[in-house]
Amino acid sequence: MIQPQSVGVVSPQRAHFAEPLALRSGGALPEYELVYETYGELNAARSNAVLVCHALSGSHHVAGHHADAPNSIGWWDNLVGPGKPLDTRKFFVIGVNNLGGCYGTTGPNSTNPATGKPWGAEFPFVTVEDWVEAQARLADRLGIERFAAVVGGSLGGMQALSWTLQHPERVANAVVIASAAKLTAQNIAFNEVARQAILTDPEFYGGHYYDHGVVPARGLKLARMVGHITYLSDDAMGDKFGRSLRHGKAIYSYDVEFEIESYLRYQGDKFAGYFDANTYLLATKALDYFDPAFAHGGNLSAALARATADFLVVSFSTDWRFAPARSREMVYALLHNRRNVSYAEIESDAGHDSFLLDDAQYHALLTAYFDRIKV
Amino acid sequence: MSYRYDYEVITEWISPGEKVLDLGCGDGSLLKHLVEVRQVQGYGVENDPDKLLACTRNGINVIQMDMEKGLAGFEDGFFDHVIMSLSLQAMHNTQGILAEMLRVGREAVVSFPNFGYWRHRQSILNGRMPVSESLPHQWFNTPNVRFFTISDFDALCEMNGIVVRERLAFDEGTLILDEPNFLASVAVYRLGRGN
Numbered sequence: 163m164i165q166p167q168s169v170g171v172v173s174p175q176r177a178h179f180a181e182p183l184a185l186r187s188g189g190a191l192p193e194y195e196l197v198y199e200t201y202g203e204l205n206a207a208r209s210n211a212v213l214v215c216h217a218l219s220g221s222h223h224v225a226g227h228h229a230d231a232p233n234s235i236g237w238w239d240n241l242v243g244p245g246k247p248l249d250t251r252k253f254f255v256i257g258v259n260n261l262g263g264c265y266g267t268t269g270p271n272s273t274n275p276a277t278g279k280p281w282g283a284e285f286p287f288v289t290v291e292d293w294v295e296a297q298a299r300l301a302d303r304l305g306i307e308r309f310a311a312v313v314g315g316s317l318g319g320m321q322a323l324s325w326t327l328q329h330p331e332r333v334a335n336a337v338v339i340a341s342a343a344k345l346t347a348q349n350i351a352f353n354e355v356a357r358q359a360i361l362t363d364p365e366f367y368g369g370h371y372y373d374h375g376v377v378p379a380r381g382l383k384l385a386r387m388v389g390h391i392t393y394l395s396d397d398a399m400g401d402k403f404g405r406s407l408r409h410g411k412a413i414y415s416y417d418v419e420f421e422i423e424s425y426l427r428y429q430g431d432k433f434a435g436y437f438d439a440n441t442y443l444l445a446t447k448a449l450d451y452f453d454p455a456f457a458h459g460g461n462l463s464a465a466l467a468r469a470t471a472d473f474l475v476v477s478f479s480t481d482w483r484f485a486p487a488r489s490r491e492m493v494y495a496l497l498h499n500r501r502n503v504s505y506a507e508i509e510s511d512a513g514h515d516s517f518l519l520d521d522a523q524y525h526a527l528l529t530a531y532f533d534r535i536k537v
Numbered sequence: 538m539s540y541r542y543d544y545e546v547i548t549e550w551i552s553p554g555e556k557v558l559d560l561g562c563g564d565g566s567l568l569k570h571l572v573e574v575r576q577v578q579g580y581g582v583e584n585d586p587d588k589l590l591a592c593t594r595n596g597i598n599v600i601q602m603d604m605e606k607g608l609a610g611f612e613d614g615f616f617d618h619v620i621m622s623l624s625l626q627a628m629h630n631t632q633g634i635l636a637e638m639l640r641v642g643r644e645a646v647v648s649f650p651n652f653g654y655w656r657h658r659q660s661i662l663n664g665r666m667p668v669s670e671s672l673p674h675q676w677f678n679t680p681n682v683r684f685f686t687i688s689d690f691d692a693l694c695e696m697n698g699i700v701v702r703e704r705l706a707f708d709e710g711t712l713i714l715d716e717p718n719f720l721a722s723v724a725v726y727r728l729g730r731g732n
Contacts, residue, residue, distance in 0.1 A: 474593075490610055493600060493610075494610045494611070494612075497580065497600075497611070497615075498612065498615075500556065500578050502598050503580075503598055503600070504589075504592070504593060504597075504598050504599050504600065505599075505600045505601055505602075506586075506589055506601045507602075508586075509586075523586050526590055527586075527589065527590055527593060530590055530593040530594045531593055533594070534593070534594070534596050
């Protein structure tokens, strides 16, 4: 055992793909670039690679920090590093920014080669399955035939699941955390509110706001505020903010009074300052469309029959956006197919956000699972 | 790794390659044994995070759930055997879980400590709650919530139309053929659905 450490300074890399990528939505991306980071060393047998798939607003920057920005800690830094649950002394870990993203991978704010202008609203709809195909091409490029594990939380968990269906022979283990095999109507409803906030922002300009030198910051802020409410549990929000009043008493104003208002506005503004609205729209649609059982008449067991990986499925007791019941659906469908599957429902008061936190029980379980993976 | 003599009996009743569900699987040592010697496709059920962790370390499939709420989600007749080794006495919903075991499994295998064992009776006669190899806890910290004898269990099976296909009783590892309700500390049953 060593004291858990950071992977330290990391640098994003780029991979250009000249071969068109056919998309589920019909068209194709003629060419594209993926931005990715890697941590640890690929072993000689190329058997120790782990793909970490990001969620709605995540990126390729999973762990460590960038040399020019010591505070730019990766979004899953508590999971990935020497001595951490996903131990980079054993594994070669890869994070990829998905297509349609806004962190350097080809997306709506990239230049459309056909017009010489940003893609904007012309950027095609991308799905979880498309992301997996793009990731698979990156794996080919890196010489990785089979992943020791594909790991993800939330929308990232959908990618991990989809990997086991699209490329069953290329995934030894799938770790699907705080995720679902499909969204519920309620979950889609939250996404729709977020999208409407963006789409109806006067500065959205039908998705071509880049041409106007503005961003639909108000819509993106509202979208993020709605999202944040659903990522926290009632209890967590109550514990953190309660009914605390900034002025100690009501002042009868629409300015910030309750601390929760302050928090949501701050988070919304911060997010609108760096994230791309078109990417947010695309990613929420990718969430909504994901439903591998759809092609099997809604029968998830039939859909998962292709999977051969071993699975660890994890949910959190207070996650109501991706409720434990959604995880159990996957577990029972995997069980039906006699797959190796373990399922843990972690007691946590932090709601959906729990998957990003370093709860001791949660991380002990992941450590135990990753430890037993043979590379 | 813990190893209990009821494991040998249970192993004898499992055929190679079966689908097996172990309710209250602890650290997964029984399933690990069954995987090794019977190549079963095994799944454990636990609700204790520490035991879940132990199973994961043991390389055993384990599913976290509260068995008191039944086994909804598991399909009818999916498993060849559903095992509950020395856990039935720690469950409130005795009849419910027995029915669920025989719903999702072709056969159920149940072992439990016999409260009617003579040393236990002697202890009660002496005015104290029994503490023994099969009932290792004190009354104030025992996880057990149901205290019953082999005869009680036989009567329950009869009442619920559960067929006792086989029953073996032991006194601390020694097979007991005569007067098991008096002389045996632990009983292991192989149960089936009645017609």
